[in-house]
Amino acid sequence: MEWTVPAAAHRLLDAENRREHLARFTDDWAELDLELAYRIQDETLARRLMRGEHIVGVKLGLTSRAKQERMGVDSPLTAWLTDAMVLGGGVPVPLDSLIHPRVEPEIVFVLGEPLAGPGVTATRALAAVESVHAGIEVIDSRYTGFRFRLADVVADNASSGRVVAGSLALQPRGLDLALEPCVLHVNGEVVHTATGAAVQGHPAEALALAANTLASRGITLEAGWCVYTGGLTDAVPLGAGDHIVAEFGHLGAVTVTGE
Template identity: 65%
Template sequence: MTANTWTVDRAVEELRAAESTRTARHPITEDWPGLDLGTAYQVQSELVAARVAGGERIVGVKLGLTSRAKQRRMGVDAPLTGWLTDGMVLDAGAHVRTERLIHPRVEPEIVFTLGRRLEGPGVTPASAMAAVRSVSAGLEVIDSRYRDFRFTLPDVVADNASSAQFVVGDVEVDPAGLDLALEACVLSVAGTVVDTATGAAVQGHPARALALAANSLAERGLALEEGWIVLTGGMTDAVPLEPGRPVAAEFAHLGALMVTCR
């Protein structure tokens, strides 16, 4: 297929097919080198619209590639946003449904729940935090539709930021009493510590990621709504999720949570 035959609808079809058949594909930009960031967000929007048409409901937003280390490893140079739906939610203690996934990985996140609408442009970290009702721990299961998690920034934006599933801990903390830049997390796999980080790994402070999300959405005439959750981005590198090897995250003040799969 030549580049000039590619459209937003075609890209949506290709990504949905990769997801439904659990078949990783090469980056879309190899077929469509003219795919720019604005068009990639159109693809993302149509992908999520298809989920909503199928009965799912938007419950929030996620940020991806918020740490400089992850940007360097993935070969991209900026964070991105994606959508969360209720079809992606995992109950605490539930097994990840790997029969729908290609090559799942897990990363720990600081999660915000919004107490009021947050609309850009011009949102600062301080004004972003003023809109937060509570802070929780989270684990996100990501699952790129691209082979070996290899992509450019437009590719991963089109793929809804590698969204798959996520779980939010049941400990809800008032952000006023926390220094989230110092909030520590220990990540373990099958009981062995594999990484540690603090909230500073997320754009220097998770509030900056939240402000970035609000301002990024404003460029498309959108806002973060009251009651939505925001996954602020992986604090550590993502680790593979494999049967019999549970992934757990223990936070200093936000509790602990775990995901497993059969």
Template identity: 65%
Template sequence: MTWDLVRAARALLEAEDTRTDRGPITDEWPDLDLDTAYAVQDETLQRRLNRGEHIVGIKLGLTSRAKQQRMGIDVPLTAWLTDAMLLPADAPVPQDQLIHPRAEPEIVFVMKDRLAGPGVTAATALAAVGSVHGGIEVIDSRYRDFRFTLPDVVADNSSSGRFVTGPVGLPPEKLDLAMEACLVEVDGQVADSATGAAVQGHPAEALALAANELGRRGLAIEPGWLVLTGGMTDAVPVPPGTTVAVHFTHLGSLHLTGG
């Protein structure tokens, strides 16, 4: 049986629904390129919407320049967020629905205005943001051991899993997001830290690049959408029994348990 985007989308959603990890699709479909991978991602979105989920925004991936260099790209990845991925505050990581969840701190935007590329800059992107929040993204991959190529991870909705947003929302002009720091504690011990500058130099730079990349595909970032701007630090595993706390300078604290 030959591979096409429908087969790839079904295979990835089945892996997600049955909590079964798999090898990279490119092992079997070496011709899968980045544009086709985004078409697979859009097909999985359509199937999520068909089963009653709603779009709530987008997430960005590979927003650290070091990771981009390793993967050979110069813009972040985008992926879809639906309401089924939303984790309420203080809810444990749903281990029975995820394969190998990892948590990473993120700066989250709630969009005030529509943002349509091309031609979006960091400054105009930030002007379209209504409020800024701290967040934790629980990433997951349908690929065994998180082993994938760039088209694989794009097709897999950029390792989307769950996400939780923090209690504090501030207007963007009140914050220096390059200096906004987060401190990550795992089981009470400091594990990592970073500032917003780790996200493409500034989270608004990541937002602008994402708007322009979506614009290339004829899409826009809509008012009211959430934008998860990308992991500030490396992701930490959250197996059962783990407690992760993320403390932001001005955006409050979030707590997540592995259940």
């Protein structure tokens, strides 16, 4: 096939709609680099908006040092969140609309004012935050076996699937988010533990990085948007009947079930 930005965006959205995984693009598209990948990501967003979805925020991927080392990069990536990706609290994850979902716990910021780079610091980023929440992201790669290179996953909107945020909303003032503990339970068993420091040393660093990275593409983080700052632990598979809880020290707990 002829590789173009529109063709790649079509293939990714078609795979998502059909629940069919694809071979990673970079196996046959040697010219696919990060610039092209973000253009594909933006094209898929434009098509989502045309079909009636609305932007609700952004998410970061590869925020942990371990994940960056595995992918051979030294910086996280950004991707889009729309209202179609948001699950309400207590709503089961619709497995019949996903390919091979996995779950990871995250710290979530909701912005009270716009945040635009460049030059945003973690302190400035936190000052723009209205509330902090516990969160879970359900990632779902469109590539076979969750196997991809960096440009592939950027094009695929960082394996976006579903997101859910806890109802408890706290102000960042007084919280030590670097030390905020998180325990991930799968069907009653503890499988992972972490603290907020797993995300760029502090989740506010991830938020600042998102603002500065998006500024290079002329994008401002808008008031009211949510920012999912990246997985605190490795992701775990989600199957029918699974009950997964992300329990935080101060931010409360978030639960997802597979149905």
